[in-house]
Amino acid sequence: MSKKRRIISLLTMILTLFTLSVNGQATSAYIDKSKxxxxxxxxxxxxSKSVAVRVSKGNTNYDYILNGNNTIPLQSGDGDYIISILENVEGKKFKQIAKETVTLKALNPNEVYLQSIQMxxxxxxxxxxxxxxxxTKNAKNDKEKATAIYNYIxxxxxxxxxxxxxxSSNxxxxxxxxxxxxxxxxxxYASLTASMLRSVNVPTKLIMGYKNDIKEYHxxxxxYLQDTNEWITIDTTYDAGLKNGNTKVTMIKDIKEYKIEKQY
Known part of the structure; x- marks a missing residue:
């Protein structure tokens, strides 16, 4: 949870788009669809300029700045995604370099939450x-894996x-x-938790939004626990703070205490 400022990241970036041609370049040359x-x-x-990617499905948009790991998730379910590649012009203004529609028909809808992605x-x-x-070497099920990693963090x-x-915002x-x-x-906290759990084959989402008793972006x-076929909410940041105050914590949170804005 942020104390003095929100973690805005790229989630609220406003991209001013200038529609330009792709100059003969095939969009597929920029987008690897092998996975x-x-x-x-x-x-x-x-x-040499900042490059952004906008992923759109219906009315949902996700924006990313290319930075190291450029693996981008398609986390809004099966269907058509419009992938736009944008190059910075000045300030927050970007011009469109390429655009392509990618169709997702996932073999397993939770597979995306096992991948290594940018964040x-x-x-x-x-x-x-x-x-x-x-x-997790002695864990018997997904809940034991989640508990071991949660407790450690x-x-x-x-x-x-x-x-x-x-x-910074990026x-x-x-x-x-x-x-x-x-x-x-x-x-x-959320990235570390997701990475560690994904690495031991437990599908995990990184969620951004608000908690009912925290003013800042969170x-x-x-x-996902396969044994019980359920998604549980955990908040390692929140509970680490409570632990430091010697307050008793429980791993599984009430989803009603949270407002989801983005999920990865």
């Missing part, structure tokens, strides 16, 4: 992922008030940096 059955695409467009960036060589496998990671006051978490520093903002997680 679309898993609910993700990869965007490859190199430029939940992980691989098996990362220390955080090695730690997740260590923590809540008891190990502290909230970083200074970082909350100076984080900040992307690095889970190994969070693990090493043992502190972070709500975005860091990030938390929803976790």
């Amino acid at each position: 679309v059955d898993n609910g993700v695409i990869n965007v490859n467009y190199n430029s 939940i960036n992980w691989n098996n060589e990362m220390n955080a992922i090695k730690k997740a496998k260590e923590l 809540v008891n190990t990671i502290s909230y970083d008030n200074d970082k909350a006051s100076r984080t 900040y992307i978490p690095n889970i190994d940096s969070t693990l090493k520093a043992q502190k972070g903002i709500c975005y860091d 990030a938390w997680n929803q976790v």
Whole structure:
């Protein structure tokens, strides 16, 4: 949870679009659809300028700035997605470089929540992922995996008030940096939680929006438990704060206490 400012990230970015031709370039050259059955695409467009990607399905839009891991999720269910690649002109103004419709027919609707994506960036060589496998090696089911990782994060990671006051709008978490520093903002907590759980085959969403007793923009997680076929809400940031105050916490939260604006 942010103390002095909201974690706006790219979620509220307003892109002013200038419709230009693609100059003969095939849009498909920029969009790798080899993993679309898993609910993700990869965007490859190199430029000295800032490049954004807008993913639209119906009335829902998600905006991303290309930065390192350019794997982008298609998390709004099966159907047609319009992928627009945009290059910065000045300020928050972008021109359209390419546009393509991608059709998703997922083999498993939860598969997208197991992938490494831009804001939940992980691989098996990362220390955080090695730690997740260590923590869950004796777990008998998904709930035990979730509990082990939840307990570790809540008891190990502290909230970083200074970082909350100076984080830029295009900040992307690095889970190994969070693990090493043992502190972070709500975005860091939620990204670390999602990465660790995804790495041990537990579908996990990173959610952004509001909690009923927090004024600032917030990030938390929803976790799918295959054994009971349910999504549960967990909030490692919130509970880490309560733990520091010696307040009793419970892992599973009431979804009615949260207002979801975006999910990844």
